[in-house]
Amino acid sequence: MNNINIRPYKTEDRVHLRMLCCDVADRGAPIENIFPDRDLAADLLTTYYTDYESRSTFVAECDGNLVGYINGCMDNRRYGLVMFWLLYPSLFLKGFIRGVFFRRETLQMIAGMLKNWRRIFVWRKKSFSSHQGHLHIGITKDARRHQAGQKLLKALIEYAKELGVGELEASVHDGNKAAGSFFESQGFEVRERYPMVMIRDGREEYYNSLLYVKTIKAH
Ligand SMILES: CC(C)(COP(=O)(O)OP(=O)(O)OC[C@H]1O[C@@H](n2cnc3c(N)ncnc32)[C@H](O)[C@@H]1OP(=O)(O)O)[C@@H](O)C(=O)NCCC(=O)NCCS
Numbered sequence: 427m428n429n430i431n432i433r434p435y436k437t438e439d440r441v442h443l444r445m446l447c448c449d450v451a452d453r454g455a456p457i458e459n460i461f462p463d464r465d466l467a468a469d470l471l472t473t474y475y476t477d478y479e480s481r482s483t484f485v486a487e488c489d490g491n492l493v494g495y496i497n498g499c500m501d502n503r504r505y506g507l508v509m510f511w512l513l514y515p516s517l518f519l520k521g522f523i524r525g526v527f528f529r530r531e532t533l534q535m536i537a538g539m540l541k542n543w544r545r546i547f548v549w550r551k552k553s554f555s556s557h558q559g560h561l562h563i564g565i566t567k568d569a570r571r572h573q574a575g576q577k578l579l580k581a582l583i584e585y586a587k588e589l590g591v592g593e594l595e596a597s598v599h600d601g602n603k604a605a606g607s608f609f610e611s612q613g614f615e616v617r618e619r620y621p622m623v624m625i626r627d628g629r630e631e632y633y634n635s636l637l638y639v640k641t642i643k644a645h
Contacts, residue, residue: 427569429488430572431487432574433487435480437480443476444468444476447471447497448467448468453599454564454570460535460625462531463521470517472497474505475498479498479500481585482499483495484578484585485578486565486569486578493574494563494565494569496578496582498561498594499559500559500586500589500591501557501558501591502556534628535624538624538630542622558591558592558593559591559593559594561595563578570604575608579612586642591642593639595617596614597636598635598636599633599634600636606638609640614639615640616636616639618636619636620635
């Protein structure tokens with residue numbers, strides 16, 4: 427896989443990017459392992475980046491197929507405001523109409539999420555009031571270890587430098603060893619870690635969420 431091309435996101439990529447994001451959302455495996463509604467998950471995970479800040483997204487293509495993406499945000503505070511006031515209310519309504527909140531696994535998941543109060547109400551609040559950036563990255567299984575990830579990151583960092591963003595953050599499940607090695611190889615350091623709970627197969631899974639941070643040096 428030597429012919430991987432990195433380019434800025436285009437509107438035509440939206441459907442493919444949403445699918446790819448859900449294919450890798452559970453530490454590189456499909457979202458259905460942890461959440462039953464793919465469309466709603468795609469809304470939650472990608473809409474801010476594709477519809478409100480699409481210039482900070484880059485994609486990796488191979489033979490005309492999308493094999494990777496990096497969703498960037500250059501202002502965490504703006505992200506927090508858009509998510510809280512626009513996207514969460516509309517997604518809550520959509521989930522309600524689709525009956526997602528009447529499903530046992532969703533209710534279990536919400537109960538699990540509420541146990542993560544410290545991260546949500548302390549760290550996220552702090553993070554959302556910063557004007558630094560963050561990112562999410564995903565590569566298809568077949569295209570991993572072919573440098574698509576590092577090329578996408580390089581494109582995003584160049585863009586962040588142009589805008590004068592000083593730091594980029596990425597949250598990683600501590601069981602996601604590939605992602606941890608990836609971010610460390612690219613100069614990120616773990617700044618904070620938070621105990622978290624998620625529901626997998628009806629059971630609580632305890633893990634640490636690692637906040638990886640890279641300082642961006644201006645040109
Ligand atoms: C993490 C991920 C983005 C890495 O992308 P990638 O294109 O495979 O990574 P690259 O080929 O650019 O690798 C760059 C370096 O990262 C490290 N690395 C990447 N994958 C690794 C793995 N599975 N194990 C150990 N080190 C790894 C290596 O140091 C590698 O350099 P090398 O190949 O010269 O040894 C990819 O595995 C992925 O999409 N995972 C699923 C989604 C995910 O977990 N996203 C992160 C959460 S935001």
